[in-house]
Amino acid sequence: MNPLASFRVAIDALKMHALRSFLAMLGVIIGVASVIVMVSVASGAGEAIEARIRALGTNVLVIFPGSFTSGGRRAGEGTALALSENDLAAIRASVPTVVGAAGMVSGSAPIVVGNSNWTTSVTGVNADYLDVRDWPLADGRSFTEAELRSGAKVVILGATTARELFGNAPALGEQVRIKNVPFTIIGTLTEKGQSGFGTDQDDTALVPLSTARRRLFGAEQTVPDNLRTIMVEVASAEAMNDTQEEIENLLRQRRHVRPGTPDDFQVRNMAEFIRARSETQSILSVLLGATAAISLVVGGIGIMNIMLVSVTERTKEIGLRMAVGARRRDILSQFLIEAVTLCVTGGLIGLLIGGSAAISMSIWGNWPIALKPGLVVIALLSAGLVGVFFGYYPARRASLMNPIDALRYE
C-alpha cells in the first residue's frame, strides 16, 4: 500500500469519529501550545539576561581595596590601602591573560550647567577604559594621550547625565562645572542600560584619570598615583578563574599580605554574578520545558488510549483487510499514520494557539518573548515523535492479529 493511500485511509478513519479524534488531539494541542509558550518565555528571559551581561562588558574583573583592619577595628570596603598605578602596571606586565586594564578614581560630584545641575558618579579613567567596558561613543571623541597626561579639563558624559543636563539639546562642546572646575564636553556615550546590580550605568561622567586625581578627588589621595578601582579585561571567559587567582596572588605579594590572613583587597568577577543569575534562569527554563514536555507525554498517552480503543473496535476490519491481502506492515503503517496524523494535526493547532499566546504576551504583557522558528520545527517534530512512540504499540498490536481470529471477533 503506498503512503498516500495509507494517509487517505487514516484521514477517513479519523473523520469517522471526528469528536473522539479531536478530544484525543486535545492533549497534544495543550502539550505543544505549552511547549511553545514556556520555551518562548524562558528563552526570552534568557536573552534579556544575556543582553545585560553584554552591557556589562564581558570577561571583566573588578579589583578594589578591601576592608581595613587595625588592632581589631575593621572598617568598610575600600578603606584599606588604595591600589596604585604600580599595581596596574604589574598586573598588566605579569598576567598574560590580561588583554586590557583600566585604573579608575571615582567619586560622586555635582555637575552644573547654567541653572541645571546633576550629581553623578564622576570617574577618572585612562585610555583603556572604554575598550575594557566595550562601550562605544555616541558622539564626539575619546581622550587624547596629551589630555590624559596633562590632566586636561575635558569630560565625556554618560547618556543619562547628558539627558538630565541638556535634555535633547546637543551637549558636545558645551561647558560644565564639576566641583566648580570648568570642563569641556568632548563626547557622549551610547546607552548601556542597567548593570547586573541594577544601577544605571549611563548615569556617569568620565574625565581623564590625572584630572580626577589633581582637580576632583585629590584630597582622598593616600598613596601616590592611587586608583580606586582597577578593571581588567580577560582574554576569554574560560581564563577568568585562573586570571583572578593570578591577580590575587600577585596583589597579596605586592601588598605584603601574610599567608593565613585574608586579602585586603577584592577581586570581583562580574560575569560570575550574572552567570549565577543566568544559571538560575536556565534551571527555570529546564523546569518550564520539562513541565511542557510532560503535558505532551500525557497527550501522547491519550493518543495511545484512543488508538487502542480504535484498534479493538476495528478488529473485524483489520481481519478483513488481512483477508484481502494486507500485510502486517500495511496494517502497522495504517494505524501508525493515523496516530501520527492525530498528533501532527494537534501539533499544528497547538502551534497556532501557543504562538498567538506567546505573541499576545509580548505585546500586551510586555514579556520578553523569543519565538524562534527552530522552536516551531521542534514542536511539530516532537508531536510527530509522540505519535510514533505512542502509536506504535497499538499499531503493532493490530498488525500481529491472526487474520481468522480478527475476522471472527465480535
Place this chain on the structure above:
Amino acid sequence: MPQIVAHDLVKTYCLGGSIIGALQGVNVEVERGEYLAVTGASGSGKSTFMNLIGALDTPTSGSLKIEGRELGGLGSDQLAAYRNAKIGFVFQTFNLLARTTALDNVALPLLYSRHGHAGAREKAKACLAKVGLAHREGHQPSELSGGQQQRVAIARALVNDPHILLADEPTGALDSHTTEEIIELFEELNESGITVVLVTHEPDIARRAHRRITFRDGKIVDDAS
C-alpha cells in the same frame, strides 16, 4: 496436477486447556475449475478446512499445496500476497467496510496488490457491473439490501482475478429469492473458469454443486460427485 492438494491435514485448537481437533487428517484433491460444496454439521471442521485453503489460518501439521506451492513454508507477507492474488473470499456477514462506498469496498484488495493502482477504479467498476450493481457504486453498505451487499462482497472477491473463490455460508443471511440469485452468480463465475469452494449446510444449495464433500468430527466422511 490438481489445484488443491491436502495431505493428512491436521488442525488443533487449544480451548480453555483442552485440545480440540478441528481437522484430524484430511486428504483431498480439487481440480482447477471445480464447483465444490463442503457440508457438515457445525463444528465438523468444514470452515476450518476453508480457512486453511484461504491461508487465513495455518495447519498444525500435514501438507497443503495450492497450485503446486506448499502453504506451510510461507511467511506472513507471502501468505498475504497469496490471499491477495489467488483467493477471493465471500463471507456470511458480507464484511463490508461501513461508511465506505460500494466502489471503494470493491477496490479494497487493489490497495494491497502488487500491480499498483493504475486503472484500479475502472477495474472495480467493471467488477461491480459484473454483479449487476454498476448503478450503486456510490452507495454505502447501510444503503444497500442484504443481497446487494453480498454482491458487492462478491465483486470485491473478483477484483484481483482470483483462481479460487471461497464462500463461507454466503447465503446464510439472505432470503430464498436472493439466495437463488447469488447461487446463480457463483455458477456463472464457475463457468468462466474460477474454482468455487462453497461451505454450506443447506442441502438444496449443496446439491447444485458438481461435487460435495461432507465433514464429520474433523474428517471427510463422504465425497460424492
